Amino acid sequence: MSVILGIDLGTSSVKGMLLDSFRGVLAVESGEYDVKIPREGYAEQEPEQWWEETKKVLFKLRDGNREAFGQIEAVGFSGQMHGIVLTDENGIPLRPAILWLDQRSKKELGQIYRKIDLEKMGNIFRNRVYTGFGFPSLIWVREHEPEILKRTRWVMMPKDFIRYKMTGKIASDVTDASSTAIFHTAERTWAYDTIREFGLPAEIFPPCGESMDIAGYVTKECERECGLKEGIPVVYGAGDQQAQSIGNGxxxxxxxxxxxxxxxxxxxxxxxxxxxxxxxxxxxxxxxxxxxxxxxxxxxxxxxxxxxxxxxxxxxxxxxxxxxxxxxxxxxxxxxxxxxxxxxxxxxxxxxxxxxxxxxxxxxxxxxxxxxxxxxxxxxxxxxxxxxxxxxxxxxxxxxxxxxxxxxxxxxxxxxxxxxxxxxCEVNEQACLGACILAGKGCGIFDSAKQAAERFVSFGDKVxxxxxxxxxxxxxxxxxxxxxxxxxxxxxxx
Structure with a gap:
């Protein structure tokens, strides 16, 4: 028996799931937070609030399932996509996170479209650049908060910040990074030529891994803060759409x-x-x-x-x-x-x-x-x-x-x-389940994601x-x- 922890950092709540590799879902807990709208068209959240709510979820899982919590062998992530977290060299956020539903970068879209036509966007990004995506949000920061950009050492996606708090390692994964629209999707790497063309510092974009690869290990500090044992492997994880897809089989x-x-x-x-x-x-x-x-x-x-x-x-x-x-x-x-x-x-x-x-x-x-x-x-x-x-x-x-x-x-x-x-699907929290499956495969608990999905994903009789x-x-x-x-x-x- 192996126990896996899956964390889904959503737009309105964070959820945690304990999955037994044989028995299935053992427990699910959640914590809520709000989207802040300081001005019309803005949508922000405080990354540290995500972490505080994540810790509360972990405490609830631990208190209700002490034996299983102590047997966790792998941690996986799912998270809201497109948004950005800007931090200094110590991983401390410099401003609230700009979320996927933020619309402040409408004018910045014009700058992008004057330089990149739809054909080029398709060839490189495989996507049209849109408000709330990391690319135009970064251009907005460059134009309106240049002092913040100068102090920025890393740009992360939302779930990446939580993984950093657990492992001390700053990185992203290819699923989330490709959702920023400044990523060469077919080559699975940052679009560095575009990054430089728009005057963004290339060094702030973190290394990217595949979702099931191990990104780091739970640190001693994380063990003190939320009870997870030091040394547990943590995989990169995935954007919520990709994780939810797996959680639906x-x-x-x-x-x-x-x-x-x-x-x-x-x-x-x-x-x-x-x-x-x-x-x-x-x-x-x-x-x-x-x-x-x-x-x-x-x-x-x-x-x-x-x-x-x-x-x-x-x-x-x-x-x-x-x-x-x-x-x-x-x-x-x-x-x-x-x-x-x-x-x-x-x-x-x-x-x-x-x-x-x-x-x-x-x-x-x-x-x-x-x-x-x-x-x-x-x-x-x-x-x-x-x-x-x-x-x-x-x-x-x-x-x-x-x-x-x-x-x-x-x-x-x-x-x-x-x-x-x-x-x-009979499992309610599919993104959490997907995060667990990614972690289980990445840490050798499952032979394949497909095998695990076939074991845990079932559908109701009603059609x-x-x-x-x-x-x-x-x-x-x-x-x-x-x-x-x-x-x-x-x-x-x-």
């Missing part, structure tokens, strides 16, 4: 996952760095077999529902929202929602895009609004599937993940809107089948949904 081509969390993604594993030539989707390095992941991203999926719950309806829990949506017929009686509250990536790549409701009448009540939000988020994710089909990526069955997989109503919507069968009547209704509504942005994007510009 996707270790080869032919399977697609729909994740609805704070943001939403449609993603799949690919062997070669295939990418959309219009750069409407993202192609990043994957964490297994030197492969890649291609995905489309909706920025404000679960966050749309949280906004509605907290700021408009003042409702306590998400289960109540799902119940309300179930009281309304598919199509929300013509009410349509654009989930572009923080701009949008796939397919528009437009940081100025705005959210909106269309078709409101006196006959609508808050239940219609809830259902329309769920439907609008799902239609936005359908945009990604449309592009996948153009690229020849096909799949009959969708694996649902995240908060959107916990609502019967939302799962049926996905089946109807996507025209696909939908199944759900959500598309309803033909609903499919037809949603096809018509989807065309109106797409027209809303097309007909209104001019006034959305800031």
């Amino acid at each position: 996707i270790c080869e081509e032919g399977k697609i996952i729909c994740n609805i969390g704070t943001g939403g993604q449609i993603s799949t594993y690919i062997k070669e760095p295939v990418y959309d030539k219009k750069l409407r989707t993202h192609t990043f390095c994957h964490s297994i077999d030197y492969g890649y992941t291609i995905y489309g991203a909706t920025l404000c999926s679960g966050m749309s529902l949280k906004w509605l719950k907290d700021k408009i309806l003042r409702i306590d829990d998400f289960d109540q929202l799902s119940q309300m949506a179930g009281e309304i017929a598919p199509g929300s009686e013509g009410l349509i929602y654009l989930p572009y509250l923080t701009g949008e990536r796939t397919p528009h790549m437009d940081p100025c895009a705005k959210g909106m409701f269309a078709g409101l009448t006196l006959g609508h009540d808050r239940r219609h609004i809830v259902r329309a939000v769920m439907e609008g988020v799902t239609m936005s994710l359908r945009d990604s599937l449309t592009i996948f089909r153009e690229l020849g990526i096909k799949c009959d069955t969708m694996i649902a993940s995240g908060g959107g997989a916990k609502s019967h109503e939302w799962l049926q919507m996905q089946a109807d809107i996507f025209h696909k069968k939908v199944i759900v 959500y089948e598309p309803n033909p009547e609903n499919e037809k209704l949603y096809d018509e509504q989807y065309e109106r949904f797409r027209a809303l942005y097309r007909n209104n994007k001019e006034w959305m510009v800031n």
Whole structure:
């Protein structure tokens, strides 16, 4: 028996999982934190708060599972992507982390696009540069906080900071680094020519490893702070999309996952760095077999529902929202929602895009609004599937993940809107499980990630089948949904 610790540093919480190599998941704990918005368009968090909450999670795991906690043999990571942490030579953060949903770098995007056209972006990055990605965020720091950049010794991704606190080693992994959009994705290395072209110091970009390689070992200081034994090997880990993919059993081509969390993604594993030539989707390095992941991203999926719950309806829990949506017929009686509250990536790549409701009448009540939000988020994710089909990526069955997989109503919507069968993984915290599998393979506990996924990933008996009547209704509504942005994007510009 071997026990593995997996840590997932998300946008709204950090989770920790203990996985027994034979018995499966032993325990999961979590700690929460907020996204700080000091100005409109900004999104920040304090790296030290991540560490404090991570330690609390580890204490909870230790206190509830003392024997297993003392038997941990490997540590793995998953983490929110695209954001940056700037530290001095001692690893001390110089400013709050700039997150993936930050939009402050709109003007800096203009600088980048004047020097790099879409063809070159595709050839090097395999991605369109977008606000919230590490590249434009660093340009913003160069322009607006030059003294911070001068003092910067290292730029890290969020989860890298936590791994540094455990091991004392500063590094990143190729999955997270490729999400900064200043990375040569096909060559799996930093795009140093671009870095120098834009006047960024090349030496601040840390060495990158593969996700399952050992990055370091738990230090004595970490043992004093959070109880983990000194000397436990720690692997580099992966971005949350790649880790979650493994935690849903996707270790080869032919399977697609729909994740609805704070943001939403449609993603799949690919062997070669295939990418959309219009750069409407993202192609990043994957964490297994030197492969890649291609995905489309909706920025404000679960966050749309949280906004509605907290700021408009003042409702306590998400289960109540799902119940309300179930009281309304598919199509929300013509009410349509654009989930572009923080701009949008796939397919528009437009940081100025705005959210909106269309078709409101006196006959609508808050239940219609809830259902329309769920439907609008799902239609936005359908945009990604449309592009996948153009690229020849096909799949009959969708694996649902995240908060959107916990609502019967939302799962049926996905089946109807996507025209696909939908199944759900029985393990709730797939990113944590993926982090555990990466660590287990990297430290010799598992022979392969695929073998481990086959052992621990199982799916419920329920299969959500598309309803033909609903499919037809949603096809018509989807065309109106797409027209809303097309007909209104001019006034959305800031």
